[in-house]
Amino acid sequence: MEALEVIFKHRSIRKYKKNSIPDDILLNILKAATRAATNGNMQLYSIIITTDEQDKKELFPLHLNQEMVLEAPVLLTFCADLNRFTKWCLYRNANPGYDNLLSLMSAIADTILAAQNAIIAAESYGLGTCILGTTLYTAKEHIKFFNLPKLVLPFISITIGYPDEDPPLTDRLPLEAVIHPGKYQDYDEKTIDIYYQEKENLDIYKDIVKENGLENLAQVFTEKRYTKKDNEEISIKLWEIIKEQGFFQYNE
Amino acid sequence: MEALEVIFKHRSIRKYKKNSIPDDILLNILKAATRAATNGNMQLYSIIITTDEQDKKELFPLHLNQEMVLEAPVLLTFCADLNRFTKWCLYRNANPGYDNLLSLMSAIADTILAAQNAIIAAESYGLGTCILGTTLYTAKEHIKFFNLPKLVLPFISITIGYPDEDPPLTDRLPLEAVIHPGKYQDYDEKTIDIYYQEKENLDIYKDIVKENGLENLAQVFTEKRYTKKDNEEISIKLWEIIKEQGFFQYNE
Numbered sequence: 001m002e003a004l005e006v007i008f009k010h011r012s013i014r015k016y017k018k019n020s021i022p023d024d025i026l027l028n029i030l031k032a033a034t035r036a037a038t039n040g041n042m043q044l045y046s047i048i049i050t051t052d053e054q055d056k057k058e059l060f061p062l063h064l065n066q067e068m069v070l071e072a073p074v075l076l077t078f079c080a081d082l083n084r085f086t087k088w089c090l091y092r093n094a095n096p097g098y099d100n101l102l103s104l105m106s107a108i109a110d111t112i113l114a115a116q117n118a119i120i121a122a123e124s125y126g127l128g129t130c131i132l133g134t135t136l137y138t139a140k141e142h143i144k145f146f147n148l149p150k151l152v153l154p155f156i157s158i159t160i161g162y163p164d165e166d167p168p169l170t171d172r173l174p175l176e177a178v179i180h181p182g183k184y185q186d187y188d189e190k191t192i193d194i195y196y197q198e199k200e201n202l203d204i205y206k207d208i209v210k211e212n213g214l215e216n217l218a219q220v221f222t223e224k225r226y227t228k229k230d231n232e233e234i235s236i237k238l239w240e241i242i243k244e245q246g247f248f249q250y251n252e
Numbered sequence: 253m254e255a256l257e258v259i260f261k262h263r264s265i266r267k268y269k270k271n272s273i274p275d276d277i278l279l280n281i282l283k284a285a286t287r288a289a290t291n292g293n294m295q296l297y298s299i300i301i302t303t304d305e306q307d308k309k310e311l312f313p314l315h316l317n318q319e320m321v322l323e324a325p326v327l328l329t330f331c332a333d334l335n336r337f338t339k340w341c342l343y344r345n346a347n348p349g350y351d352n353l354l355s356l357m358s359a360i361a362d363t364i365l366a367a368q369n370a371i372i373a374a375e376s377y378g379l380g381t382c383i384l385g386t387t388l389y390t391a392k393e394h395i396k397f398f399n400l401p402k403l404v405l406p407f408i409s410i411t412i413g414y415p416d417e418d419p420p421l422t423d424r425l426p427l428e429a430v431i432h433p434g435k436y437q438d439y440d441e442k443t444i445d446i447y448y449q450e451k452e453n454l455d456i457y458k459d460i461v462k463e464n465g466l467e468n469l470a471q472v473f474t475e476k477r478y479t480k481k482d483n484e485e486i487s488i489k490l491w492e493i494i495k496e497q498g499f500f501q502y503n504e
Contacts, residue, residue, distance in 0.1 A: 124256055155361070217344075
C-alpha cells in the first residue's frame with residue numbers, strides 16, 4: 001500500500017480476529033522498526049514480543065484490563081534501552097556515560113521512531129494496531145514481568161492483529177492549531193475557541209459530555225480521562241522508577 | 253511509493269539541492285504528521301516551520317553549525333506541547349493536571365510519532381530528511397528563539413529537502429540483537445561479541461577507529477561522539493530547563 005494511503009487511513013484498532021500473524025510478516029514489521037533513524041546509529045531500544053497466551057493474561061491487568069491485550073495475536077513492548085549499548089562499551093574497555101537524562105531522552109526518541117515504523121509496516125499489510133500508553137503507568141510491574149535490567153525503561157506497547165472492526169478516522173484539530181510558521185504563536189481565548197470549535201461540536205463528544213453530566217469536553221478530560229490526581233500519582237511512581245533504573249546516576 | 257519501500261530505503265540525507273518544497277507537498281507532510289496516533293487524541297505537540305533564511309542563520313549555531321540547517325529548504329522543529337491543551341482546559345472551567353512527568357512523557361511520545369509520520373510522508377515524495385538531536389542540547393536557546401511558553405519543550409528538528417547525495421543504507425545490528433521473545437534476555441560478553449561483530453568489522457568503522465588512534469569502535473562513541481562529560485553537562489542543563497518550563501510543578 002502507498003505510504004501516504006497507510007498514513008491517512010490510520011486509526012487505532014481495538015478489536016481483532018483470531019488469525020495469527022504469519023512469521024515472515026511479523027519479522028518484516030520488526031525489521032521495518034529497525035530501519036527508522038536512530039541517534040548516532042546506536043539503536044537505543046529493545047522490542048519485547050508477546051505471543052504466549054499465559055503471558056498476555058499476566059500483562060492484561062498491567063494494561064488496566066484492556067481486552068485487546070488478550071485478543072490481539074501479538075503485543076510488542078518497546079523499551080528505551082541504554083543497557084545493551086553500555087554493556088558493549090564495558091566489554092570493550094570504553095567508559096560509557098549513558099546513565100543520564102539526555103541519554104534517556106535520546107533512547108525514548110529512538111524507541112518511538114522505531115515503534116511508528118512498526119505501526120506503518122503492520123498497517124501496510126492490512127493489520128490493525130493500537131498503542132497502549134498504560135505501559136508507562138505500570139512501568140514497575142512491566143520491569144518485573146519482563147526481567148528488565150537497569151538502563152531499560154518500558155515505554156509503549158502496541159497490539160497488532162487483523163482488524164475485527166472498521167472504525168472511522170478520528171477527528172483532529174485543524175492543522176493551523178498545531179503548526180507555527182517561524183515562531184510559536186501562543187494561544188489566547190479567541191484562538192482556542194476557533195481551534196477547538198469543530199471538535200467540541202461533534203455529536204460523539206456532545207453525547208459523552210451529557211452522559212457524564214459535565215459542562216464541556218475539556219472537563220471530560222480533566223475529570224474522567226486524564227485527571228490531575230491520576231497523572232500526579234503515576235508521575236511520582238514513574239519518577240522513582242526512572243531513578244531506580246539508573247537513569248540519574250550522575251547527580252545523585 | 254509503497255510504505256515498506258519508503259521504510260526500507262530510509263537513510264539520513266545531509267546534502268540538499270536548492271529547490272524549495274512546493275506548498276501543497278509541505279502541507280500534506282504536515283497533515284500526515286497529525287494523522288499519527290496520539291494519547292487520548294490530545295495531540296500534545298506543536299510543529300514550528302522554518303523556511304526563512306535569516307531564521308536558519310540564527311538556528312545554525314544552535315544545531316552546532318550543521319550545514320544542512322542552512323541548505324535544506326525546510327526545517328521542522330517538533331515540540332512536546334502541553335500548553336495548548338492546558339489553555340483549552342483553563343478557558344473551559346476545567347482543572348488541568350498536565351504539568352507533570354507522565355504528561356511530559358505522553359507529549360514526547362505524541363511528538364515523535366508525528367515526526368516519524370512527517371519523515372515517511374516526505375520520503376514518499378522523494379524528499380530526503382535528517383533528524384537533528386541537537387534541538388535538546390540547546391533547548392534553552394530554542395525556547396528563547398521560538399518564544400516557547402511554559403509547558404512546551406523543543407524535542408527534535410528535521411531538515412527536509414530534495415537530496416543532493418545518495419548515501420548507502422546505514423548498517424544495523426542483527427535483528428536478534430534488539431528483539432526479545434517473551435522476556436528480556438540480558439546481554440553478556442558472548443552475546444555482545446556476536447551481535448556487534450559485523451558492525452565492528454565494517455571497513456568504514458575500522459578506518460574511523462584508526463583515524464582517531466583508538467582501540468575500538470566503542471571508544472569512538474565514548475571518547476569522541478557521545479562522551480560522559482558532554483552527556484552529563486547537557487543533562488544538567490536539560491533538567492533545569494524541563495523544570496523551568498513547568499513540567500514538575502506538582503512536587504516542587
